[in-house]
Amino acid sequence: MSRRALTLLIAGFLVLALGVVGAFRPVPYVVLSPGPTEDTIGTFENKPVIAISGRQTYKTSGALRLVTVAYQGGPQARIDLLTALRGWIDPTVAVVPEETIFAPDRDPEKVEEENAVEMTDSQDSATAAALNELKIPYSTVVTVVAVDKGTPAEGKLQKGDEFNTVDGKPATNGDVIGNAVKAHKLGETVTFNVTRGKEKLDVTMKTAAGPDGKPRIGIQMQAKYKFPFEVDINVGDVGGPSAGMMFSLGIIDKLTPGELTGGKQIAGTGTIEPGGQVGAIGGIAQKMVGAREAGATVFLTPRDNCAEAMKAAPEGLRLVRADTLHDAVLALDALRTGKGAVPACETR
Template sequence: MSRRAVTLACASCLLLVLAVVGALLPVPYVALYPGPTANTLGDNGKGVPLVQIDGRQTYPADGHLNFTTVTYRGGPEARIDLFTALRGWLSADTAIVPEETIFPKHESQQQVDAENTRQMQDSQENAEAAALHELGIAVPTRVVVNSVQPNMPASGKIQPNDEITSVNGVQTGTVDKVKAETGRIGVGGKAEIGLLRAGKPVRVTLTTAKGQDGKPVVGVVLAEAYRFPFKINISVGDIGGPSAGLMFSLSIVDKLTPGSLTGGKFVAGTGTISPEGQVGPIGGIQQKMIAARRAGATVFLTPKDNCAEALSARPSGLRLVRADTLHGAVQSLNALTSGKGDVPACSK
């Protein structure tokens, strides 16, 4: 064999080795795939209703109201290789997105997972509140202590998860009410705080301090929660994120009202939900539609801000129904079931 042939053969082998090594190099991207979908009118796979209501009359519901999910591969601690990324770019089922889209800088995978879990919990509470508001059932709020600031009047006297019920004898059901009553006291004044701690009433007296804005404070970070009139339990296992809120709300409405929202149809969907019933956009709409259609869905409830993207990737046989609010989604399902009324479609 000539020297030139040997050189070409060696160069070809070297290029092949470099190509293989390069394809296996980790890259800062995440692959998104269609994830599991579950019927909120059914059970969680262990015989337990996915949405269970106790203490209130419920009604049988048929059909499907499926929430949809996205699974991912990659992340700072387990990056995908270049070959996987290239294959994903060529696949209609997969989205390849920059790593920071899913994992913000300076956050570990464990922190992201914890945040997703918190978002799912908040989504469930918002879904319950929205559904009861839609049905005209009163849902009073309560004020809960998220955290206590160090070296402030409340330190050592008020604890996280305490519920503030009154300030100087005035009942408080909102954060604004607590702030208003504290403001009346003035800096250096006495504040008698009524609390519920683990269900037991507690009273503490504090001297207010001067906050950064010059207003009187006691040094607590507050949040509003709800006091539901009956128990609603949502069981979804280790699925995280806020995007199932709309479907949870619809399931609760369906179970608490006679008849069937779906009319036996296979409806799936996605969207965050606010306590007032506003539907918000989500990520991964393409993968969620694919998962829904594969499961058998023929109708997909789509947040209005996701409509343009959804239209460009809609699977064949899947009807997109625009969902702006919970009330609107209920009306759309009633129109689909009865064949009467307008059903808003997605538009670009």
Template sequence: MSRRAATLAVASVLVLVLALVGSLMPVPYVTLMPGPTRNTLAENAKGQAIITIDGRRTYPTEGSLNFTTVTYRGGPGGRIDLLTALRGWLDGDTAVVPEETIFPEDESPEEVDEQNTRQMTDSQQDAEAAALHELGVPISTRVVVDSVQKGRPADGKLKPEDEITAVNGTAITKVDQVSKVMDGVRPGQTVTLTVRRGGKELQQRITTAKGPDGGAVVGVVLAGAYKFPFKIDVNIGDIGGPSAGLIFSLAIIDKLTPGALTGGKFIAGTGTITPDGEVGPIGGIEQKMIAARRAGATVFLTPKDNCAAAVEARPDGLRLVRADTLATARQALVALTTGKGDVPACPS
């Protein structure tokens, strides 16, 4: 073999080795893929109804009303390699996004998971409130302790999930009412909190400290919650995020009203929900539509702000129905079922 040929052979081997090593190097990207989809009118893997309602009459229904999810690979501590990222870029069902899109630099993977779990819990509560508002069922609000700051005056006296019913004798049903009462308290003064814990009411006297803004604080984070006139449970297991809110609300409405809201059709969808019924955008719309169509859905409820991306990536056989609010989504399903009325489409 000539010297030139030997040099070329060695160079080729080096290039191949470098390419192979480079392809296996971790990269700061995450792949998003179609995830599982669940029928909220049916049972979960444990044989429990996904949505159960106690203390109110419910009605039989039929069809499918599925929420959709996205799964991911990668992230800090488990990064994908370059070869996996390249395969994702070439796969029409997969999206490859920068790692910080899913895992902000200032949050650990555990914090992200905890946030997703909290978002799902909040989404379920908002979905319940939105459904009952839509049906005209009165509900009231309450104030609960979300967390207690260590080393602050409330540490050891208040616990997460404590309900604050009064501050210095003033009845409390909203978080801003607490702030108004505390505005009249100076650091070092004692406040009396009326707390409901485990069905019992107790009084907690707490000496306040000086907060960052100079005002009096006890060291808790408060959150607004609802008092529902009957019990609603959503049993979906280990799934996080807020994007199933719209579907949860529609499923609750379906169970609380006569007839099948789906008309027996296979409906899927996505969208966040506010307590007053506004539908918000979500991420991963392309993967969620793919998951829905693979499961058998023929109609997909789509937040209006996701419509443009949804139209570009719509799978064959999937009809996109625009959902601006819970009320319009409900009306659209009735129109689909009866053939009467307009069905808003993406785009409009």
């Protein structure tokens, strides 16, 4: 063998070896793929996804599927280059920079915890939105979720305290409480009536200067809903707020006679506000693929996701635009009865 041929052979081998080694090197990307779907009027691990007690419920049919995105990779378990390349080729998945999912300055475990909190908040908002749609009254109460150390509230208020009044006026929301505190001068006394366990207590404290120099007492608050019956939602470790609209529709279907789906396989996504506003989500392309694979023929889509959804919708999946929960209910009624308008996604 000539020296030239030998040199080319060795060079080719080295390039191949480097390519093989490089293919298995970790890279800072995340692969997003269609995740599991769950039927909000069905069961999860042999238990109802939505269990309602203390209120009459009705028979349902078909499916109202929430959809998810699965991810592979992350700072603690990076994918290799070969996996990323396969993802770039596969039209049903997306490969995105790691920082779009995991901010560089945030602990991945903390992100998972926040997703779990968002899911819990989403379930409460979904219940509130469903009850608003059905005109079923409920109440809210502001609770203490944390007390800052070294502040006037330390030793006075406790986590879990429920506010009744502030300075003798109803504490209807967090803004009312915050504004009442700020209306005082530094060092003035603010008076609360709170429910702690089974007791109602009057609690007083003097305001102190916060980092911005304005009066504060040093607490973190959260609105808590008090519903007239119990709604328990069970979806395992699914996190994030994007299933909100589908939870609301599942609750409505169970609380009303007739079958909202008309026996169809309906899927959808979107955050939900207590007032019924539907918000945009991420991963719409992967969620639609998961929905179609699960048998869905209709996909409820937030308005701000429509443009992206229209480019990636799989064959056989009809996109129905949902600006609000009420719109979604009307659209499902129209699909079931054949009467009324069914808003479609359209380019803007």
